[in-house]
Amino acid sequence: MHKSLLLILIFTVTTLVCSYGESISDINDINSSKELAVYSFEEGNAETVEHHHAPSWSVIPFVVLLLMIATGPLFYEHFWHKSYPKIAISLAVLVVGYYIFGLHNTHAPIHATAEYIQFIALLSGLFIASGGIMIKVDKDATPFTNVILLIIGAVVANIIGTTGASMLLVRPFIRLNKNRIKAYHIIFFIFMVSNIGGSLTPIGDPPLFLGFLKGVPFFWTLTWNFIPWLFALSILSVIFYFIDKNNKADYSFGEDTRKRSGKISIIGTKNFAWLAVIVGSVFLDPNVIDWVPAIHYDGQKFSFCREIIMFTTGFLSYRMANKDALKGNDFNFEPIREVAFIFIGIFGTMMPALELVGNYAQSEAGAAMITHNTLFWGTGALSGFLDNAPTYINFLTAAMASQGASINNFQEVISYSAGGFGDSQLSLMAISIAAVFFGAMTYIGNGPNFMVKSIAEQVGIKMPSFFGYIIRFSIPILIPLFILVWFVFFYLQIL
Template sequence: MLNNFILLAQAQQALPMFLIIPFLLLIGMIAAGPIFFGHFWEHNYKTVAVVLGLTVLAYYLFVLGDVHMPVHTLAEYFTFAVLLSSLYIAAGGIYLNVNANATPAMNVALVAVGAILANFIGTTGASLLLIRPFIRLNIHRIKPYQIVFFIFIVSNAGGLLTPLGDPPLFIGFIKGVPFFWTLQHLISPWFLSIALLCLMFFLVDRRNKITGYTPRPEVVAKINEKTEFHFSGRRNLFWLAIIIGAVFLDPNVIEGLPHIYYDGTKISFLREIIQLSAAFMCYRYSSKTALAGNQFSFHPILEVVFLFFGIFFTMMPALQISAQIASAPAYAQYITPNFLYWTTGSLSAFLDNAPTYANFLSLAMAKFDMSQGNVEHVRQFALGTSAFGRETLIQLEAVSLASVLFGAFTYIGNGPNFMVKAIAESAGIKMPSFFGYVIRYSIPFLLPVLILVWFFVVHLRLF
């Protein structure tokens, strides 16, 4: 995983602010490209992302002489890309079809099941397994807002209960946070956020009237007769379990696993080899019927892999600069649960939420002279058993809630978001632009939930 950003930032001289220009440029092109120069962007987004990422990488290597940050970022990106690609391929060979009337209640039930499932197979696994059935169920009334609420609930907020649910929580687990800590301390905000988002989804979906579509009488009769589930590609469930199980094969947690040792960190490669091998077996022996039913292609995953290559490397300066600013002694008095919630959340929305979690966990612990490199320190920090009492526990709750929930605020806050968007667009759904997503959906629907979670859970401590 990404190493301690704050220690890295403090070890380096102050970074020039112009280094964040490539990141801002890439985000701006992701937002504006499909709208203002769609043809160019469609054919050149890979080149743009790679060139911008390599530009920042070259500056670190040849101007700053910093090898540490690029190596840790490359390791994190490789783990991210392998897991996402493996899950995408495995889910592509699993065909699930729901024969039912696509009522608002049915849609809410499906995303609620996805929210629960996300805690067992991750938000990425649940998203990739359910997004295609969700689209097929609503194919005669599909609208962009339905995909957006799917992203809110299944791809992000749902995975709040276990370290398997979302990458930030898994980082906390491998650093020493007990496995069941999230279930014990975050279940109330999980219920609150899922219930509010499902209620909003239900109320908005009730207004979705079918226009210009008249299903055949026999189709209507079959749908109204009973709800049925059609499933094929069962063999892929075995490989899916292998891919998810391999997530635990981290050499920093399990002694004796083969690894590459660099800069005090054990970098995994066995886990990635297992996941890629399982993905190959999935694709090689997948049901052709399931692949055809899912209209499987590699275009969506390639888009995510290339764009996030640029995002991971161009965001290195942004992460380090934010760490330098936040870790200054003058700001120590402001490191409160409220500060951590809103700062971690704001950065998680526009940077990848996993390294942001690691960044602010380290910052919160540093206030109490504790180190996230010490497993016992992290355990005491999470349980509130250190000399500082429950204050540390509350700070970890704030960081955990913000990194997961705010990950839904933009397409790039969490890996599954962009994947779901790409799959929806490949199915012919016209998804909102980057800023359209934020302005039309995140601000009016997600932000009130984030404010309520902050007010009742972090500020008032009612749950």
């Protein structure tokens, strides 16, 4: 474990040092036919900063990593589980090195590093703090009880985020169904709690929080996303209920015949305070609160204060956690270790893919195709495979640019969310719903997905492979649901 964390630290620090070293050199004299114009708006003035970007073939390492994530556990399991940290880091270093030393583009690697640190600080803090809370539900595992627990998880996801809700409730959900647990229980948990559930507040899911930081009002998501959220969860609840109704208990380890008390007990309640600290620190953003310390680069402010708080809180919550709660949860660091390494690879290699998407979306050809319908399917299709937070920002940037507005202008974002640019409210709703909902399409669509899968496998639940997840669950269940959501709320515009 210590070696794993050391490798992550070395990779992060090396990237930052190399990127900083290049950033202070004179890269403007380098001639290239491929340049990306990034606009920084300060006090109403636009300043153009040129950054070289990668060619289309540079997405190959990202595709290779996705294919290995998909096929590794299925066809070469031993090699994959032994080597995935080296593979993920090697591919990330390959792309980052190409950006820094080949393209002399430090902008993208620095942003990717900052986003990764923010990502892993939040996930690790919530994972560790929630691991010290043991919730025991002394009820019979009926389909109705399961549906109620999933809905509660979907509501809680808007208070402590999809990651917090997932880490807090996945273990009691598994314990409740210990004699009848199947892969579909975990899949529907990922659908309803780890993704779709967090659609109502900026705390719920990272894309919505980025929108809030840019100027989307805090309660906008509750107002506009509530009916689609309720619609989608209701359909998934009904589907789950009928699937679960036909599930038979497995008493191969002996039948539990004791009488249920119907009570819910919690061990390690003090860890709720640690969770509150982590969730509260999310709002310490230097781009919103001027007095928060920050690293200034390229006209932007990068947070480090809240990340230090999250890492420190996670450490303290573990050291001071109730040992019975940790033992009852079978807590260990393997799930977060796996996520940390896999997402080093994803954040490091997906930079070219995000650039290609962003450049096309903001081009004349791309802007001409922008409607609330294309925004829904475009944002959704990419959010299942790329990080949904930058995908959200890319499509919102393009949508606003097509209306002559800038995402870097706080007042214009407020006006856009209020319907000041045609059907801008519907477009913003399409981007928001798609970014959150489609994160459930794959194991890598949203951070909690992979951790929930890993926790389930730790206790012996046989989970489907990457493609198995998509073919057996996402395509037959989620795609028809998303078509319905699109047809009702964006084609018919019933709201």
